[in-house]
Amino acid sequence: MNPRLPQNSNLCIRPLQYRDLDAVESLVQHGVEAGKRDLSLATRALDLTRHIPSVRRWYGLLKLLSLFPNPFQHLLCVHVAQEEEHTRGAIQISPFNQTRSTWRVDRAIVEPGACIEDIDSQLLRHCLETIWEARMWLIEVGIDAKSELALYRHNGFQRLAQITYWEMNAALLETLAQREPDLPNLLPVSNADAQLLCQLDTASMPPLVRQVFDRHVKDFQTSLLRSAIEAVQQWIDRTEVVSAYVFEPQRKAAIGYFQLKLCRDGSRPHAAELTVHPAYTWLYPELLAQMARITRDFAPQSLHLTSADYQPEREEYLEQIGAARIEHTLLMSRSVWHKLRESKPAALDLQLSEVLQGFQPARKPIPSRIAWLQEGQRGDRPNPQGDANPSIEELRQFSNNGDRFDKPREEDSGS
Template identity: 65%
Template structure:
C-alpha cells in the first residue's frame, strides 16, 4: 500500500525491504550525530540482526508467530532516496493496541519549488500506519517532554496525553542499604502461567479506566508460551541478563496485591530495570518489594536500579523521593483512537429512530372502541358463577 500526500506527490510510503538497510543505517547515523538516543542504538542493533536473519524473519512474517512483527517498519521515499522511517509493534497479544516505537525523519529534497517539512513526512508515515494496520483500534506512544518537535508531530495527528511518566534511578549505595532490611512478605510466590488471571486482575485495578481501556490487556498477555520462553532464554544468554519475578498473594481476598519483574545485568554494563505493580489499597508494599529487589541484586555486580512511575501513582513517587532516588527522565504517554468516528456515526444514526419505527409489530391496527363497564354488574356475575349450593337443598331439589 502506497500513501501519497496531495501537497508533495514525490514522497511515498512503503514497507521496509532488504535493500533499505544501508539507507536506514545512514538515516539513523545522521540522527545520532545530532542527538544521542538510546532508541537509535537499539535500532542499530536491530538492523544488524535483520541483516543477518532477514530471510528467516521474512518467512516468519507471513503467518502468526511471536516474531511476526519483530521489525514492522515503513519507510518514506523521495526520488529513490529514503527520507523517513517509522517502526511500530503490537502492544498486547490481541493486537488491538499498537505502539509507535520511533519516527525518524531525515532531509527532504525540494519538490516543485517547495521543500516538504519534516512534520509533513512524519504525518504521512503515521497516517499510513493508521490505514495499513487494520486491526489496530488504538495507538500508543511515549515521547520525552523535551522533544518539542516530536510532541508537535503527535499532537498534530490527534494524539492526546494519557499519563505523565517519571523514570527514577536508585544508585548502588541505596540498594545496599535497602538490602540490609528483611522484607515483610509472608506470601511471596514465584510467577507462572497459572497465576496469569491474578496478575491480570492486579494490572486492571492498578490503573485508571482510561489507561486500562487503551492498554486493553487480557489474561493471555500475562502468559508465556513455550516458544517465547525458549526465545527469551536465548536472548538473556546472549545479552548476559537474567529475569526474576514474583508476586504477593492475599489469601483472604484470593488476589494478587503486588508484583515485580526485575531484569538483572550480570556483566555490570547496564543498570538493572524493574517493572513494579502495586494494588492501590496496599501502598505499604512499596518498601517491602523494593527491599526484596535489592536483596536479589546482591548476587550480581553492583549497579543502579531503574524504576518508572506514572502521575496516577502518587504514593510511589512520594516513597521514591523519600528514598532519595534521582529523576532521570520525564515522558508523556499519549494515545489516539482510530475507531471513535465510526462509533459516533453509528450512535448518531440510531438516535434518529423513534420507538414506533423500531417496534412496528406492537402498533395497534385500529383505534380502540370505547365501551361501558359496570363494576357492580361484574361483581354480581362473578358471585353467581362461584356460588356453592348447600347439600340439603340439593337433595330437596331432587325429591
Template identity: 60%
Template sequence: MKPLTRQNKSQVVIRPLEYRDLEAIKNLCRETPEVQHNHRDVTFNLSPISLSQKLPQISRWYWPIKLLSLFPNPCKYLLTSYVAEVDGQIKGAIQVSPSNRTRSSWRVEGIVTEETGTNRGIGSQLLRYCFEKIWEARTWLLEVNVNDKETMALYRQNGFQPLAQITYWTITPQKLQELALSQPNLPNLLPISNADAQLLYQLDTVSMPPLVRQVFDRHIPDFQTSFVSSLMEGVRQWVNHTELVSGYVFEPQRKAAIGYFQVQLCRDGTQPHIAQLTVHPAYTWLYPELLSQMATLAQDFPHQSLQLASIDYQPEREAYLEKIKAQQIEHSLLMSRSVWHKLRESKSVISDLQFSEVLQGLQPVRKPVPSRSSLLKIMQNNHGKSSNSQNKTNNNYYWEATSEQVNSASELSISPNSQSGEEDDNGKI
C-alpha cells in the same frame, strides 16, 4: 495490500521495511537523532526490537525475524516497520507493535523522518498509513520525551492526547547495597506461573485508573506465557547476556496478589538493570520490601544501577523513591489515540461527498431506444389498464343493481306498516 501512494509535489510511496533499507535508515537516524528511550519497562511478552537503537542486531538477525513474521507466533511483530520512499530515497520510517494479545491496542515504538523542504508531512503520512492498514487497532498509544517538542506536536496533530506522565528513576549501585542490607519481610513471595495469570490480571486492573486501563485493554492471556514464548525469551536472554527474575506477593486472607516485580539483570555489566513494579494501592508499604528484594537479587551480578519508572497516578512510589534519594533521569509523556478519531474522520469524508457526484455514474448516457421487451411491457400495461377499467364498470353495474334491490325491499317493508296505521286511524275515528 498495495503500497499507499500519495501525490504531494513528489511521489511518496509507503511500504514495509526491506533489508536494503537498513543502511538508509542508519544514515537517517544519524542525520536526525531522536531522543533516546533507554528506560522502558520490562513487558510481560516479548518486546519489539528498537529499529533506531539496534540496527546492527537487526542487520544480523533480519532474515530469521522476517521468516517469523510470515506465520502466527509470539515473535511475529518483533519488527513491524514501514518506510516512506520519495524518488527512490528513504525519507522516513515508523515502527509499531501490538501492546496486548488481542491486538486491540497498538503502540508506536518510534518514528524518524527527514522533515526538510518538500519532505514535510511524511511523519503524518506514515502515521495515517498505519491507522488505515492496521484496522483491528481500537486504540493507539506511544511515549514521547517531554523535551521533544517537534515529535510531540506531530503526534498531537494526528489525534494523540496526553494520558499520563512517566518519570524514570535510577538507583545507584551503592544505594542498592544499602537496600540489600535490610532483609525483605515477604513470607508470601511466590514464583510466577501461568496458573497465576488471573491474580496478576486483577492486580494490574486495580492498580490503573479506568481510562488507562481502557487504553491498554489487557486480559488474562496477556499474563500467560506459552512454551514458544518462553523458548524465544530464553534465546534473547542468552544473546543479550541478561536474566529475567519475577515474583509476586500473595495475600492469603483476600486470596489476591498485592504486589509484583520483574527485574532484568545484566550478567556482563554492560547495561543497567531494568525493573518493573506493580503494587496494590492499598498496600503501598510493599515498596521498601520489594525494592529490597530486587536489590538483594542484583548483588549476585556485576554492580550496575537499577532503573524503574513511576507514573503520575502513583504518588506513593514517587515519594518513596525521593526518600531513598533516587535520581530522576527522564520525563516522558504517555499519549493515546482512540478509535473515535477514525470514526470522526470517516464521517467528515462522507459528509463532504455530494449525492449528485455519487449518482453521476447512474445517469443515462444516451436516449433509451425501445426494444422488444419494452414493447411487450407496454402492451401488457395497456391490457392491464383495459381489464381494470372493465372491472370497474362491472363493479359499478353490480352496485347499481344492488342498490335498486335494496330500495324496492325497503318500499315493500314500509307499505304494510302504513296500511295498518291507516286502519288504526279509521278505528279511532
C-alpha cells in the same frame, strides 16, 4: 477529526525490505528520533537503535515469522518513507497487548534536515489507516519536545499520563540490600498466576489507562515458543529476567509484583518493572529491598525504574531514598474509532410512517366472548366477519346484572 497536513505526492510509504537496512541504520545514527522509550519489559519489538546487525543476520527468519500467526508475528514491524529512491524516514510499531486492540509507536525516525512535520505525520497516518486491528494507539514523547508534542496533538493524540524515569545507583542499591525484607508470601511467577497478575494490573491503574491498555489474562501468560526465543535472546544479550509476586492469602489475590531484567556483564543498567496494589503501598520498601538483594549476584550497576503521575506513593518513596530523576516523558493515546462512519447511514433514515406500518394488524380482530353473549341476548348469531364489539353501555349493563361467563342464565335453564 483534524485536517490532514499537506502531503508530499512523491513520498512512498511501504513495509521494510532487506535493502533498506543500511539506510535505516544511517537514520538511527543521525536521524531525529521520537518515541524511543519502552513502556514495559514485555515489549515484543526489536530495538532498532541497538539490534540492526541482528536484524540483518536474522532477517529471513523474521520475515518468515511475519507470514503466519504466532507470538512473534509483529516482532519487526517497520515502515519506511521513500522519496525518489532515498529513504527519508522510518516508523516502528508493535501491538501492545495480545488481542492487538492497542498498538504503540516504538520509534519514529526522520532524516535530519527533512520536513519532519510532513514525513512524520504521513508515517503516522499510514499506520493509523493500514493497521485495521488497532482501536487505540500509544506513543511516548519527551516532555520538553514541544514540536513533537504539537505534531502528535495535531494528529489526534491526547495526554494519558506523565512517566518519570528513575535511576538508583549501585551505592544506593547496596544500602537498600542491607535491609531484610518482610515478604513471607513471595512466590515465583508462572502461567498459573496469570489471573492474579491481571487482577493486580487492573487495580493498579485508573479507569482511563486501564481502558487504553486493554490487558487480559493472555498478556500475563508465556507460551512455550515465546519462552524458548526469549531464552535465546537473553543468552545473546547476556541478560537474565527474574520475576516474583506477593500473595495475600486472606483475599486470595496478588498485591505486589516485580520483574527484573539484569545485565550480567555490567555493560548497561538493570531495568525493573514494579506493580503495587494502591491499598498496600507499604510494599514499596520491601520489594525494592528484595530487588536490591537480587542485584548483588551480578556486576555492580545502576537500576532503572519508572513511575506514573497516578502513583504518588511510589514517587514520594523514591525521592525519600535519594533516587535520581533522569527523564520525564508524556504518554499519549489516540482512538481510531473514526474509521466508522460518523454520518447516519441512509438505510437507517426511515420515515415515521414507514416504521408505523409494521405495527398495523395483518387481519381483522376476532370477536370476543363478550360480543357473542350480547348477540345471544338479542337472539342473533354473532357474525365473526362483522362488527360485533359491544358498546360501553352494554358492557356496563352486563356487569351490573352479575352474570358470569361460565354460568348460563336462569331463564334459559328454566325454559
